Amino acid sequence: MPHRHPSLLAAPPPAPGRLWLTGARLFDGTAAPVREGAAVLVTDGVIERVGDAGEPVPAQARALDLGGRMLIPGLINIHVHVQGHEPRPGDGAEPLLAGTSAHFLQAALRDTLRMGVTTVRNVGSQDHQPQEARQAMRYGAFRGPRILTCGLIISATAPGGRFYGAMYREADGPDEVRKAVREQLRAGADFIKVMTTGARSNELEDPEPTQLTDAELIALVEEAHRMGCKVAAHVEGLDGAAAAIEHEMDTIEHGMYLCQRPDLLERMAAQGQVLVPTLSGYYWMAGLGDVVDPSHATVDAQMLPSIVELARYNLEQGTRSMRAARDAGVKIALGSDREGISGEDTALELARMVHHGLSPPEALQSATSIAAEAIGLEDQIGTVHAGKLADLVVVDGDVLEQPELLLDESRIWLVLQLGEAVAGAAASAQQI
Numbered sequence: 001m002p003h004r005h006p007s008l009l010a011a012p013p014p015a016p017g018r019l020w021l022t023g024a025r026l027f028d029g030t031a032a033p034v035r036e037g038a039a040v041l042v043t044d045g046v047i048e049r050v051g052d053a054g055e056p057v058p059a060q061a062r063a064l065d066l067g068g069r070m071l072i073p074g075l076i077n078i079h080v081h082v083q084g085h086e087p088r089p090g091d092g093a094e095p096l097l098a099g100t101s102a103h104f105l106q107a108a109l110r111d112t113l114r115m116g117v118t119t120v121r122n123v124g125s126q127d128h129q130p131q132e133a134r135q136a137m138r139y140g141a142f143r144g145p146r147i148l149t150c151g152l153i154i155s156a157t158a159p160g161g162r163f164y165g166a167m168y169r170e171a172d173g174p175d176e177v178r179k180a181v182r183e184q185l186r187a188g189a190d191f192i193k194v195m196t197t198g199a200r201s202n203e204l205e206d207p208e209p210t211q212l213t214d215a216e217l218i219a220l221v222e223e224a225h226r227m228g229c230k231v232a233a234h235v236e237g238l239d240g241a242a243a244a245i246e247h248e249m250d251t252i253e254h255g256m257y258l259c260q261r262p263d264l265l266e267r268m269a270a271q272g273q274v275l276v277p278t279l280s281g282y283y284w285m286a287g288l289g290d291v292v293d294p295s296h297a298t299v300d301a302q303m304l305p306s307i308v309e310l311a312r313y314n315l316e317q318g319t320r321s322m323r324a325a326r327d328a329g330v331k332i333a334l335g336s337d338r339e340g341i342s343g344e345d346t347a348l349e350l351a352r353m354v355h356h357g358l359s360p361p362e363a364l365q366s367a368t369s370i371a372a373e374a375i376g377l378e379d380q381i382g383t384v385h386a387g388k389l390a391d392l393v394v395v396d397g398d399v400l401e402q403p404e405l406l407l408d409e410s411r412i413w414l415v416l417q418l419g420e421a422v423a424g425a426a427a428s429a430q431q432i
């Protein structure tokens, strides 16, 4: 029996019928060269086959000429915090009501899809907001990206539990950790997220030592893997990195000091573990705004000076570790780790990965095929291959030459989700 993925079960209905996308320059999400004059046949929301623009339109298919625009897989961001950007009412203003935040989240999810991001993986948010949002999308309330969620983050009893509210499930001892894993699956989690170390975004936690013991980490991974789920490890210090790698956790989030331990990178490569460098998280904490090149930033730091200083150091280390990981043959997947979610997160992280040393094709693979593999959906999404779900993006321009084009909404000509035209100028002009 194939594993059941909650994120796939929550999919809205696919577009019925056949669609022939022709005249495409195809980047298929892998290291294969761009294919000129390509065509893709989509049937009932699934890619039936990839062909040539010179072929006749298949029977019963509507044809859409992409006019030489670039066709790429829907983008995937595997480290987001699924919450909206809520306003902070001024002193004396009516406080926000409990249900208001869900509207801001919906707005952010719509924007995210509009920018060509068709799948996100939530690695921590308040209560059940991601599950609620995807239920609303399933039944047609609005369109946004497919959401995978960890449920609550599993942590030792630790200061972070006071800072991050209902984002954490604190657990101590192997049995309680195992129970915490089961609770997340009960709540609809797709995977498990664990804090192997403290978080750099609060003043009371350190990157060393590991917060959970080996016995607790073993119980967590054993239970998650036994149930067919992957484990995402929050990793800052090297003790946490070593533990996450030793215990075969699937994705290493942050891992900014790994450049100091080439032996750990070699082991990650050998074991197929994926690094998620989350560069945008350091930009955010360091107050660098939305720039790609940090030297162009007007610094507007909101956090404590000690945290800002650490964030700057972590950005330097994190970019070094990303390059060292690439050189060691470690798979790298895109994750942005900004506060809340917004439309430009994914393209901004992609542009930053390129600025700090990945080639555009490497960065685009990290946001498509490698991201899909990292989250266990490589049979469904991440490449433009027969049998995959038709989550596709058509871009006006060459994203392999200019990946920053993805930051410009007017260049996102068409977004297809399960074959349905959901965003872009072509969708709004009802060309299909």
Ligand SMILES: [Zn+2]
Binding pocket: 079, 080, 081, 123, 337
């Ligand atoms: Zn994060």
